[in-house]
Amino acid sequence: MKTVTTLILLALFTTLSYGQEKELGHDITITIDNVTSNDGHVLLGLHTKDTFMKGKGIQALKSKIEDGKVKATFKNVTPGDYAIMALHDKNDNERMDFDSNGMPQEPYGMSNNPMNFGPPQFHLAQFKVTDKDLNLAIRF
Secondary structure (H helix, E strand, O other), X not given: OHHHHHHHHHHHHHHHHHHOOOOOOEEEXXXXXXOOOOXXXXXXXXXXXXXXXXXXXXXXXXXXXXXXXXXEEEEEEOOXXXXXXXXXXXXXXXXXXXXXXXXXXXXEEEOOOXXXXXXXXXXXXXXXXXXXXXXXXXXX
16 A cells, blocks of 8 residues: 555656646747837737748737737747747738738838838848747837
């Protein structure tokens, strides 16, 4: 009986010890403080070089806008190179709208806040996740 009790306690403590391990990734908290209206939502995508400008990315968030500000967090991001794209989806159609000449109708921004003309480029928005949580500000 003593052996059975010892085995049960050992199994219980082993299981509980695994539950205390920290997740391997880190958090990336994004703030945007210059949203022009509270209409719609802000869509955010966390991208690798392979997913950049090709869809929603490896993680996607949809955030409410309060008083022209947004705060959202990507959770459990493993170390590596990433870029974040943000879109103020004013009409909540879950996509960017364009003029007939191809210019965006809705505000957007990227990590590092590059000021470039032409399509967004990964290397301009790229940042590195290493061994700590990050706080990034994006401007539209």
